[in-house]
Structure formats: structure tokens, C-alpha cells
Amino acid sequence: MIEILQQIINGMAIGGVYVLIALGLTTVFGILGIAHFAHGSVSMFGGYLTFFLMTSQGLPLAVAIIIALATGFVLGMLIELLAYRPVRGASHINAFIVALGLTMMVEGLNLQFFGHEQVVIPTDFNRVFDIGGVTIPELRLYVILAAALLIAAMTIFVEKTKTGQAIRAVAENRDAAILMGVNVNTIPLVVFAISTMLGVCAGIMVGALFAIAPGIGEGLVIKGFAVLILGGLGSIPGAVIGGLVLGITEALAAGFLSSAYKDVIAFVVMITVLLVRPQGLMGTAR
Amino acid sequence: MKLVTITTAFALAGNAAFAAEKTLDIGVSDALTGGAAVYGLPQANAVQMAAEEINAAGGINVGDDSYMLNVIAYDDQANPTEASNAVRKLLDRDGVKFILGFCCSGATGAVASFIEYEDAVMLVGNAAERSITTREIPNLTRTRPPADYTGAAAGTFVAEKGHERVAVLGALDVGFYASYVDAFEKELNAAGGEIISRESFGLTDRDMTPQLTKIREQNPDAILVAGYVEPAAFIYRQAVELGIDVPRYGFTSGSEEQFLRVANSEQMEGVWDLRPTELTLLSASENGIAYHANYSERFGIAPSPSSPYAYDQTYALKDAIEAAGTVEDTEAVAAALRDLPVPDEVVMQYLPVDGKMFDQNGQAYTANGAFQWQDGNWVFVQELPSDAAAYSDFLSTID
């Protein structure tokens, strides 16, 4: 019993990261129809940047996070403007190819600026809580809480604020949104800015709890898409449930079945869902 | 400081005062970029440094001629196709006959599969896949011993410590880590112990808590971690976080700095590393200490523990060329390599077989050591019981 609980706790932290990545992806994919494959690498850039600000510039964690978020905000807008907007009218293949090219560029830039060795964002949270035999390190707990907070904030933003509602309007019916006066050129910028900021948060969490190294971003974005498919496109609750399910399933499978093929689980899930229920757990039937 | 451009740096250093002598181009094929660069780039640097030292001491003497070494290095990114391309370029386009480096098994295997048909000599460094020296390739030698040679010694050591139920967490999809564990298991079983479980992790994994939780439930009396240093550091930390209290033995290599990036010294305290006695300052020979100082000065960063495999290759090549008396006849040089006593300038501590550095498979053997993390440093505790001659015979029986 303890083992199962422990594995569930184990899976929740990485599950939270998956949720954040998936949220960043679902915003862009659901609203703009772009499979922003570079999201993982850009998120890692956010983590690398935070590390750099803390170690080379001596800034405290909180300040570094704020700067990284601001950078993410701007970076997101630049990516939309320079990379995706030029192919907005063309076939969707082009946007995807651009996404692939962007991924290579960002991975290359990360390698150039930050090197090939792994980086870990230093924090002072070293305690370990033991609750009846189930252990949970302090940092892991904070990551889970932070992810929950961000999900709540995102939900409020989308449901309650004017910008959030405008975004949903564009997603549901672009032409009607234009008629109602929504500025459809600003919306993509905002969407990318938000998505990138969510990604930066994910990157910082990965950097603090685990490590950032070349190649980790791509692995995360693929898991993110698996969550998207599992949870249903454009659905925030879907992303949350999907991310947690994936994270916990991976942990349980590695713990009780085989750890060699742990990563394959995400793919098997993706493929099974596509075969059985293509709209995902929370999506509406097509 | 990221990447050193080897050929330009060497061009500046080497050619100045020695324009009158002859030049011998030697090649390096190694992972200079990408995830494996942490193994490949230091090797390439080591070859360059050795070449510069040899040149400064007058070069390689063959008959009346002195040859100054010129290193041409290509990046194979630890990718077999790139490695084949790099070596073909060295052989066909650059006219090179002696190729050093080779940090990574997949890439090295690809080259080894055609090198015996070429007019060349291939000197392998850090690549640990055993089959590279079981194929009876006459023009190939390797300075780094196969992993199972060390695994057997480690198994004996751990058994002697009285452990009977060992849980293994390793990069088991990689041949040489798996072969280390297999050899380890054989010795452990011989002493009455057993491996109670084998869990895996990969190069890019950073969260091994699921595997460790499973291991925790099984109540081992020791854990063996065999895999890459970057994820391994997380294993050591997460084991402590999960409350696992048993001795941790490893086959990971890795500097103090690489571990401290991830775990703090208390979490690492008591961890063992059972591996070839590579370059660790506290146990190094005089050559080793000098090498460490020179490399740090030349490149602005400390040498990696496995980089001397390539440094030693260069000196072995020099001695072999001088013994064979030719830079053209690669067969003669290859034969001379097999006949060589251990050169004076080497950094690693080799165990000669029949008085020679390389056995009849072209394989060299270093001592194996037990290192332990004590108070923030890797400390050499004792030599592991290793039988190079017996292993050499065993190696010859494998196809």
C-alpha cells in the first residue's frame, strides 16, 4: 500500500510538469491550430536562463524567475511574429515544418550558450517529509503546489478575464470574433506569450527538481502532445487529468512492470487513445 | 569556454620553429559536440597535448628523419555514420594512416567493421564495448579495458563485503554496462550472493524515484548503480530522499563537480565507485599529476578522468613507429604495437600481459580501483582484485 502511494506521489511531480507543458501546447494548438513543436526546447531555454541568472549574475531565485518569465513573454511574441505568422495562410504542413526548424534552432542555441553538460537550478529546499513511510522531498512538494496554482490561475484567466474570453471566442469562431471587434492580430501574440510563459515555468521546475540538458526538451514536448491527445484538444481539465494520469502511470509501470520501456508507455497510451477514442478523455466527439 | 578548435590551435602551437622537419599527420575521430562530447572532446585535447609534447622533445625518430606530429581531428558526434565518414575522410582525403580517439562504442564499432581492410592503424580509447577487441583485428588496439573485466573485480569486492542481496539500477540497454553487471553477478553468485532485481534507466532520465521505490520495497542489502554519471547523480540523491539506507556501489565515473551539481556532499557520503583506476588526483602516478597540471593549464579546465586513454595512445603510437622504423608500413606498426612494453610517459596504470602493454587481441588492461566519496572527494581506498592474464585468455575465446 505504501509502495503504491509512494509511486503516486513520485508520479505527481513529473505529472505536474507534463500538465504545464500540455497547457502551453493546448493553448497554441487549440486556438491557433499550430503544433508548436519547439515548445519543449523554448521551455528549457527558460530554465537555462534562470540558472544562468542565478549562477553567473548572482540573482536570487525569485528575481531570476521573474526575469525569465518576462523574457518568455517577449520571446513567445517574437516566435509568433517572425516564424509562424509568415506561414499563417499556407498549408498547415508549413507551420509544422517551421516548428521543426525552430526546434533545431533553439536546441542549437541552447547548446551554444549553455553547453552540453546538465544544469541544475540551485534551491535551498533540502528537507524531506516522511508521512507514515511515504517520503516526499520539500522541493517536489513545492513543484506540485506551484503547478496546481498555475493551473488555477490559467483557468481563471481563461474563464473570467476579457482577454481570456476573447481568446476563447477566436478559438470557437474566428469570423464571428472579428465581427464582434476582437483584434485577431493581437490574439496570436497573446496566446504565444502566455504559452511560452507557462513553458518557462515548466522549464524552471524541471531545472530545479531534475536537470536541463540537451534533448530533454524534445522528450517533454512529445509527452506533452501525448497528454493533449489523451486529455482532448483545447481542454484545460483534459490537460490536467491527462498529465497527471500519464505521470502517475509511468511511475506505477516503472515500479511494477519494467523500467526499461517506461517511455514507451506515453506512446502506447497515445496510440491506444487514437484507436479507441480519438477525441480524448474530455474532448467532444467529432 | 565551450569548444576548442583543435586544428587551428595546434597550427599556432606546432608549426613555428619546426618547419624544416618532416610532418606526420595523425587523425582523431571523436565526439567533439553533442551529448557525448563530455567523453570525446577531452580525448581529442589529450591527443593534441601529447603531440605537442612529443614535438617539443624532437618528434618521432625514424632512421635519420624526425617527424613532427600534426593532428587532424573530426567530429563524429558519437554517430556511426558520421564516424565512418570522418574516418574515410581521414584515410581517403587527408592521407592519414594512424587514427586515434574513439570515445563511444556505437561509432567505434562502425569503424572497426571496416578498418581491417584499410591501410591504417586504429587506436581506440574510451569506447568500452567488449566486441571491439574480440574480432581479431590486427591493426586495432584499445587502451581502455572492457567493462566486464572491471565488473568481475567489482563483484568479488562487493561479495567480500558480505553483501548477499544486491539490487541493480543500470543503463542496461547499453552493452557495456550490461556486461559489467553480468560479470559482477557471476562473481557475486560464486560467493553465494545474488542480484535480486535489475532496473533500468536511460541517458536522459532524471527521475528514478519509481525504480528506487520498487527497490526500497525489496529490501536489498546493497545497491549497484551502473550507468552514465548525469542520471546517476540523481539516483544517489533520490535514494537518500526516499530514505534508502544501504551501501551504494557504482560504476559511473564522474568528477566531484559533476556530482555536486546535483546532490550535496552529505547525500553522496559513502558512495563507492568501482572502476578502472583512471585519473584521480589522490591516486595518480607522477605522470598523472603532471598530466593534470599541464592539461588544466593548456585548456583552462581540468582533464576528464578517462581522457588519458587517448594521451597514452599517442605515446604508444610513437613508441611503435620508432620500434617498427617506418611511418608508411602500417602492418609493421600494428605488429610493433602488439609487441610494445608499457611506455614511460603513460598516465593510466596498466597491468602488462606477458610484459607487453597490449595482449594478442590488442587490448590493454589497467588496474581497477575502489573509490569512495569521503567528505566531498573521491578517495582511492584500495585496488580491486583483477586478473588481467586470465581475462585476456577469456577474451580470446570470444568470437
Add this chain to the structure above:
Amino acid sequence: MTLKPTHALWIAAFIGFALLPQFIAVKYYLHLSILALIWVIAAQGQNLIQGYTGYVSIVQAGFIGIGAYSTALMGLHFDLPVWLTILLAPFVTAAFAVGVGYPSLRVKGHYFAIVTLAFNLVIFIVLMNWHSLTQGEAGITGILKPGSPDGWLNWRDRETYYYFVLIVAALMTGLAALIVRSRIGRILIAIRQNEDLVGAIGISAWKYKLFAFVTSAMFAGLAGAIYAHYQSFINPEIFGVAQSLDAILAVIIGGSGTIAGPVIGAFFVVFLPEYLRFADSFRLIIYGLVLVLATIFMPRGIVGVVTSLADWLRRRRS
């Protein structure tokens, strides 16, 4: 079939390729040309599913791998002659392609691409981990060359292998041309342009998509088999997602939806890294930048640029 100017160009190109070994002074570039011709086969396959049907698949390198391992393992375990295993490899690959295509083709566009990428990763992970079958990362060595050591063709000689690959590449290019000019090809193009309409007029787009996907995989399988017998060594490293991206790049740069495009693209993808050697660390960045810029400014690839130029010249003259 009347002899059009384009046919003359093709014949001239083939003659050019046939004479190439005579002009190459350095054997190394012959080696690269062989690799490029192998990539031509894989790229023609990729073009079928991506350029003509409009489904970007990111699994071509996985299929190349399946082809390579099939021929190597069949030779190793069943002692079959090389020419037979090379012939069988595409069919083994086809079997896997059906398994991959079935779930993947249920979705379109980006979803499809992501799912195929997932399959590529699965193939890679299995190749790496199923030691008893594939020997994992260590790879399979000593793969035989075609023919026998004392046959009348010296298969160790690079030139011999070059002509072999040239003939196969030419045949496969011809096959690709046949497919796209047939009724099947026209339906594929229709699917790319408006899949719903195709369904509306009563054609089962599903069958044609599966055909394109499996055929493209067979091209890849053949390329993999030829590669295996050329290098005599294979390991999973080169059958990963990065190489699938190379296949996509080759099609885009060369000219998506044309027959000449993959030929040009394949050579581009093999030779470009050579000329980027000076900036190894920037290679990834430049590659990505080329891909992005090519998609934005040159969506029809080099062939597109050349045909536009030719049209412009023709108009100026008239």
C-alpha cells in the same frame, strides 16, 4: 510517350551520375555519393506521403532501420543470400508500416505527425533495448556484401557498389514517377488538396492514404537494406527522429511534390553537413534556420525556384 525536354534532362542526369566516378578524384566523395543515392530512395518514399498526399510523417528513419535490421538478421539467422534479403526487406517493412499506419492515419495533420514521431521513438527504443534480437547499442557487425568473395564483381570496391545503388535509385525514382502519374497519384494529390471532397465523391481516401504510407515505408526499407550491406555495420543510433527530420528536409528543400525534388534534396542533406564542418557547433542552428527560411520563402523547394526561373525566362522571351 513523347520525348519532352524534361525527359531529356532526366536522361542527361542519369548519364551524368553514371560518369560521376570517373570525375571524382577523392574516393571519399564517392562514399558520400553512395550515401546520397541511398537517401534518394528514402526521400522519394517520403515525398509520396508528404509531398503528394500531404501527410508529414516523421518515421521514415525508423522504417529505414527496420529494413536494415531485417536484411541483416535474415542473413544472420536464416543464412539467406544477400540479394534475397535485400528483396524481402521492403516487405518486412511494409508489414510494420501497416501496423504503424493503421492508428496514425485515423488522424490528420499535426496529430498524424506527432503520432508517427512517437512510433519512430518506439522503434528506436525497441531496437536499443531488445538485445537478444538486435544486440542493442553495440549493433550488428560483419554484414555481408552482396555476391560472393570470389564472384566476378568485386563488391568491396566502392565503384561497384555505386553503380548498384545508382541503378536501384534510378529504378525507384522511375517507380515513384509511375505511381504519381497514375490514377492513384492523382487521388493522392486530391487528398492533399481537399480530403473531404475526395470522400464526398465516393472515393475511400483511407485506402489510398494507407497505400501511400506503406509504399513510402517500403522505399525506406529498401534504402535501409542497401545501406546495411554497404556499411557492413548498423546500430540504432542512425534510425532516430533526427534522421527522419533529414528526410523531411530533403523533400522540402528539393521540392515537395515533384520527382526531381527528392533527388536534389537527398544530395543536399548528405553534402551540406560536409560544408558546414567549419561550424560544427552551429550546425544545428543553421539547419533549423535553413528549414524555417526555406519553408517561408521557398515553399516549393529548389525545383520550385528553378521552374519559376524557367517560366520567367520563357515569358521574357515570348
